[in-house]
Amino acid sequence: MKRLIVTIVAALVALTSFSRDLDVKRLAGDICHVRISADNDSKYLLLPIEESAKEAEVEVIVNNNRVRTLWIRLALSHIDYYAPFALDEFQGEEVLLQMHVPSVPITLSNRGWVGSDLCVNNLRLSDKLDFSSETSERPEYHHTPEYGWMNDPNGMFYKDGEWHLYYQWGPYGLVWNNMTWGHSVSKDLIHWEHRQPAIQADALGAVFSGSCVVDHKNACGFGKDAVIAMYTMDGAVQSQNIAYSTDGGNTFTKYACNPVLVADIPDFRDPNVFWNEETGKWNLILACGQQMRFYSSADMKEWKEESKFGKLYGAHGGVWECPDIFPLPTPDGKSEKWVLLCNINPGGPMGGSATQYFIGDFDGHMFTLDDPDRYTGGKALWMDYGKDHYATVSFYDAPDNRRTVIAWMSNWEYADKVPAIDYRSSNSIARDLFLYEGGQGELYLGSRPAKEYDNAGLDKKFTVKGSTVWTLSNNEKEKVVITYDQKNMKLSVDRTESGMVNFKHTFPAVTIAPVHKKLTSLRIFVDSNSVEVFGNDGEVVLTNIIFPSAPLTTIKANQNEKK
Numbered sequence: 155m156k157r158l159i160v161t162i163v164a165a166l167v168a169l170t171s172f173s174r175d176l177d178v179k180r181l182a183g184d185i186c187h188v189r190i191s192a193d194n195d196s197k198y199l200l201l202p203i204e205e206s207a208k209e210a211e212v213e214v215i216v217n218n219n220r221v222r223t224l225w226i227r228l229a230l231s232h233i234d235y236y237a238p239f240a241l242d243e244f245q246g247e248e249v250l251l252q253m254h255v256p257s258v259p260i261t262l263s264n265r266g267w268v269g270s271d272l273c274v275n276n277l278r279l280s281d282k283l284d285f286s287s288e289t290s291e292r293p294e295y296h297h298t299p300e301y302g303w304m305n306d307p308n309g310m311f312y313k314d315g316e317w318h319l320y321y322q323w324g325p326y327g328l329v330w331n332n333m334t335w336g337h338s339v340s341k342d343l344i345h346w347e348h349r350q351p352a353i354q355a356d357a358l359g360a361v362f363s364g365s366c367v368v369d370h371k372n373a374c375g376f377g378k379d380a381v382i383a384m385y386t387m388d389g390a391v392q393s394q395n396i397a398y399s400t401d402g403g404n405t406f407t408k409y410a411c412n413p414v415l416v417a418d419i420p421d422f423r424d425p426n427v428f429w430n431e432e433t434g435k436w437n438l439i440l441a442c443g444q445q446m447r448f449y450s451s452a453d454m455k456e457w458k459e460e461s462k463f464g465k466l467y468g469a470h471g472g473v474w475e476c477p478d479i480f481p482l483p484t485p486d487g488k489s490e491k492w493v494l495l496c497n498i499n500p501g502g503p504m505g506g507s508a509t510q511y512f513i514g515d516f517d518g519h520m521f522t523l524d525d526p527d528r529y530t531g532g533k534a535l536w537m538d539y540g541k542d543h544y545a546t547v548s549f550y551d552a553p554d555n556r557r558t559v560i561a562w563m564s565n566w567e568y569a570d571k572v573p574a575i576d577y578r579s580s581n582s583i584a585r586d587l588f589l590y591e592g593g594q595g596e597l598y599l600g601s602r603p604a605k606e607y608d609n610a611g612l613d614k615k616f617t618v619k620g621s622t623v624w625t626l627s628n629n630e631k632e633k634v635v636i637t638y639d640q641k642n643m644k645l646s647v648d649r650t651e652s653g654m655v656n657f658k659h660t661f662p663a664v665t666i667a668p669v670h671k672k673l674t675s676l677r678i679f680v681d682s683n684s685v686e687v688f689g690n691d692g693e694v695v696l697t698n699i700i701f702p703s704a705p706l707t708t709i710k711a712n713q714n715e716k717k
Contacts, residue, residue, distance in 0.1 A: 198238035200278040203327045204229035215250035226326045228273045237326045285576050293681040297581040300348045304579040306545035307560045309366035312552050318403045328578040329570045333360040343584045343606045359389025363424040374454045386423040424476045433518035439477045461520040467529035471501020476545045482589050492516040499566050504665045506567035507544040509537040539667030540697035557587040568658035592670030602692030618673045622713040626706040643669040653702035667694045
């Protein structure tokens with residue numbers, strides 16, 4: 155295989171001494187060529203990043219064709235960390251990374267020093283990724299990206315014994331941008347294997363959220379059991395596109411006639427598709443501003459709008475995003491109800507982003523609420539009352555007819571401010587959804603930890619006999635306090651003294667959930683940077699991230715059965 159030649163174009167006003175590994179050629183304006191030679195063992199070009207810098211345009215050019223445009227905060231005044239640019243995709247090709255970086259103005263203090271030199275002088279090739287600089291342990295059993303930024307889970311499905319999790323991934327730094335579908339796979343929902351990026355940006359824009367289905371009937375013509383992704387491209391407008399995989403979801407081919415559904419409003423995104431056996435067609439639910447739209451199709455290429463939902467119902471403090479809709483059995487097992495998940499940002503019960511839900515019926519054309527009064531006047535039902543549970547969506551074809559979901563474990567109020575080195579954000583543990591009756595007979599949505607965790611020894615279980623306070627702590631006097639107030643039927647989590655909390659004023663918080671039935675049990679999952687609390691095995695849930703200086707390994711319960 156031919157040696158890889160990478161040409162980098164970076165901002166430059168004056169040329170100083172560059173790394174001896176780089177061949178620099180000066181261009182006019184804020185551009186220069188930095189040429190390097192890499193053999194087949196060099197897998198990454200390490201880019202120096204400064205989070206406070208403005209984003210620089212980086213054009214990826216192969217054979218004189220621009221194949222991708224990236225936006226990267228290249229270092230000008232100091233280096234916060236390095237972001238890898240993967241080279242294996244371009245082995246044997248001549249590649250040009252054309253960077254346009256704003257230069258630091260010449261002043262008396264810097265005496266003509268040019269900030270862009272810092273970036274160029276510190277470009278490095280590497281055969282591997284070195285995460286030895288991390289200051290805290292990664293979560294033991296929560297999914298994280300290998301590196302870079304992560305937010306919404308996308309396109310999840312189960313096939314051939316593997317759980318496939320795609321996610322909104324920004325590879326070139328720890329802040330949101332350059333959205334790509336990252337890909338991880340697990341056999342047990344605990345241990346995750348990172349695979350190559352699944353779907354990347356193209357001329358239509360960046361790759362936003364979406365869903366995957368397994369086409370068992372070959373209704374779309376891409377092959378029996380093909381995995382088909384439907385996702386939003388965010389460019390000049392937001393449009394819906396499809397891609398298909400014939401190797402189980404590892405690689406995708408984009409449909410040649412994309413987009414298949416175009417925008418008529420600015421916020422038009424996050425398609426969630428499923429096969430409706432009763433109608434013999436695909437159904438699509440799409441987030442459109444502060445409503446959901448329903449569509450139907452025989453082949454996922456031509457779509458018919460069926461109805462709209464949500465204008466008068468639920469919380470409307472922010473844009474609606476990341477929908478999902480599915481049936482669940484009623485508590486008596488004699489019938490089923492449909493649940494519509496609607497993620498909203500901002501407008502959550504504890505501030506910022508959260509997941510609300512609606513219960514009703516769906517006939518393939520229209521979603522109808524069971525009890526509209528539960529959702530009028532700004533009233534809403536919330537799936538999780540912690541600060542850090544958002545973009546909740548389910549796996550397609552989960553085994554045993556389960557409806558299994560994962561959420562992004564962060565909040566848009568401070569997602570780009572949380573402490574991070576090498577990667578930023580993790581996902582919640584997987585949860586199996588169910589319907590249950592409250593004290594007055596109303597239906598609510600519950601989410602218990604997926605059964606894969608039952609015998610893994612990851613959680614602490616408690617029998618509850620009245621008002622109780624559980625204190626999670628370490629030797630550094632950092633703590634999280636969980637309180638069940640039986641008299642007022644409230645369950646709360648206090649993380650105000652949980653460690654590092656001062657990076658954003660909305661982070662130190664006490665989150666409070668209503669309890670619809672008396673608590674008899676509590677399960678607590680504590681990982682290095684999170685606490686997930688499940689009352690009555692998922693009837694009430696609070697998810698909060700934390701940043702202690704040492705693990706919270708001590709749990710003490712103070713129970714008062716009289717209250």
